[in-house]
Amino acid sequence: MATTIRCSRCRRRWRGAANWNITLDFGVPTEIICPDCQTPDEHAEAEINEATTEVSVRSGRIAMHQKWTRP
């Protein structure tokens, strides 16, 4: 069964983009906001996530991994 994750505000479907603002509670998304619905503050946070975090979804749970740049 595929889990559909949608924007908490406009219900747009999320397809794994890291520039969405995702609030997690033990790997389960409690709030997820698409770029169009983000406030400037939320957008800044999402930009940081996109630069530093890799997002993947498995069985409806979101896993976020730190992106490390090796020296």
Ligand SMILES: [Zn+2]
């Ligand atoms: Zn939205």
